[in-house]
Amino acid sequence: MSRKKAAKGKSSASSPCASPRRKAGGKRGKGGSRSEPQANGLAHPCRPPGLSSSGEFYDLAFKVMLVGDSGVGKTCLLVRFKDGAFLAGSFISTVGIDFRNKVLNLDGVKIKLQIWDTAGQERFRSVTHAYYRDAQALLLLYDVTNKKSFDNIQAWLTEIHEYAQQDVVLMLLGNKAEVTHERVVKREEGEKLAKVCLSEMHTYNKHAHKTHADLCVQTYTPPLANTQETNWFAIKLMQSKKSGWQGYTGVGGGMTTISAGW
Numbered sequence: 619m620s621r622k623k624a625a626k627g628k629s630s631a632s633s634p635c636a637s638p639r640r641k642a643g644g645k646r647g648k649g650g651s652r653s654e655p656q657a658n659g660l661a662h663p664c665r666p667p668g669l670s671s672s673g674e675f676y677d678l679a680f681k682v683m684l685v686g687d688s689g690v691g692k693t694c695l696l697v698r699f700k701d702g703a704f705l706a707g708s709f710i711s712t713v714g715i716d717f718r719n720k721v722l723n724l725d726g727v728k729i730k731l732q733i734w735d736t737a738g739q740e741r742f743r744s745v746t747h748a749y750y751r752d753a754q755a756l757l758l759l760y761d762v763t764n765k766k767s768f769d770n771i772q773a774w775l776t777e778i779h780e781y782a783q784q785d786v787v788l789m790l791l792g793n794k795a796e797v798t799h800e801r802v803v804k805r806e807e808g809e810k811l812a813k814v815c816l817s818e819m820h821t822y823n824k825h826a827h828k829t830h831a832d833l834c835v836q837t838y839t840p841p842l843a844n845t846q847e848t849n850w851f852a853i854k855l856m857q858s859k860k861s862g863w864q865g866y867t868g869v870g871g872g873m874t875t876i877s878a879g880w
């Protein structure tokens with residue numbers, strides 16, 4: 619599969635602004651410039667309306683990053699979010715970083731989510747560090763069939779504390795939950811960890827009321843309608859940025875979400 623190859627290699631520059639992919643995804647500026655929405659504007663929810671790469675106008679824009687160990691399913695999640703398709707089968711590890719845009723319509727408000735897919739492999743860590751600072755939300759993934767990916771969440775949290783914005787919205791996702799016969803991380807363990815994440819983010823975050831960590835148990839049961847869950851995520855972002863986190867528990871579009879509470 620060619621899904622992760624060329625673009626990632628190219629966009630492995632140490633600065634997010636140096637990525638040629640940003641030109642393709644950039645909306646207003648010339649590629650690579652600091653003034654591009656990806657570098658600055660997306661990190662600001664009050665940014666004036668803009669035009670997405672597909673020519674769609676949007677009112678608000680958010681930058682989201684997918685992080686977690688190699689193989690937990692970050693790219694699959696992104697592809698499914700963007701195209702509604704699940705990439706089963708062969709696994710090609712991401713090289714560097716890549717992004718995709720999607721504009722959602724929420725009660726008449728057009729929200730552009732720019733989702734960055736990072737390489738989980740250790741050797742690309744220095745590349746991805748540079749991207750944390752502009753992200754408004756982080757989706758931290760582990761694989762419920764891989765205990766190590768779960769154990770490593772703590773190390774990811776340390777990294778997040780070091781490089782992300784203090785008021786970043788954090789979400790913990792236990793992925794591959796449909797592979798029940800291979801599950802080694804119990805749902806309860808995930809919930810417990812989500813609470814740890816939350817309390818750690820509270821310690822770290824001076825705007826603790828805006829911080830959120832919760833557990834999403836992902837079930838890839840094709841065909842997937844992903845409208846609900848993506849809308850749900852955008853609502854979370856809006857809530858957290860506008861008025862502090864409201865908390866949410868629900869099920870939608872193949873994803874079960876459990877708010878950790880605070």
Ligand SMILES: Nc1nc2c(ncn2[C@@H]2O[C@H](COP(=O)(O)OP(=O)(O)OP(=O)(O)O)[C@@H](O)[C@H]2O)c(=O)[nH]1
Nearest residue numbers: 688689690691692693694707709711712737738794
């Ligand atoms: N059963 C199942 N397999 C999945 C799921 N998500 C991803 N996979 C498989 O897991 C493997 C790794 O998925 P990727 O999305 O490439 O993993 P990644 O986290 O992007 O990995 P890196 O690019 O190395 O960081 C692939 O073979 C996928 O088909 C899922 O929800 N269920």
